[in-house]
Amino acid sequence: MPPHPLPHRVIPSAALAVAAAVFVLAGAASTAFAQAAEGPSFTAEQVERGRAAYTQNCQDCHGSTLDNGEFGGPPLKGGYFSNHWGTGSVADLAGYAKALMPPDRPGRLSDQTYTDLVAFLLSNNGYAPNGRELPSDAAAQQKMSMKK
Secondary structure, three states: OOOOOOOOOHHHHHHHHHHHHHHHHHHHHHHHHHHHOEOOOOOHHHHHHHHHHHHHHOHHHHOOOOOOOOOOOOOOOHHHHHHHHOOOEHHHHHHHHHHHOOOOOOOOOOHHHHHHHHHHHHHOOOOOOOOOOOOOOHHHHHOEEOOO
């Protein structure tokens, strides 16, 4: 039987090269995850604009305290909110609001109004403003995790 075409000392080198490639790829994935895991950013001014928009467009269903709506809208703070939104991205929440809210005219508010509403909801759920505006861009919001 002829000898194996690769000497035994080449195999450890190949294994080392594969391990190095895996390490580099894992580092890139880790960097991408770190970017995706950035927390939400918004300003106090957005929260105030969101509060005004909430009063005008959301309060009848979700209530003055975000959990006591006259028309049975689900709570927008506390355990219910964190169970539904706490593991996703800001884009998940903003996209849902834009697609389905308000129920009588979904998607009819401006992108900025939906963004301000999300900032208001985040503020009422323990996230702190950090001086950077919450962007209206869904790709930027997708990088913002709601995990605490």
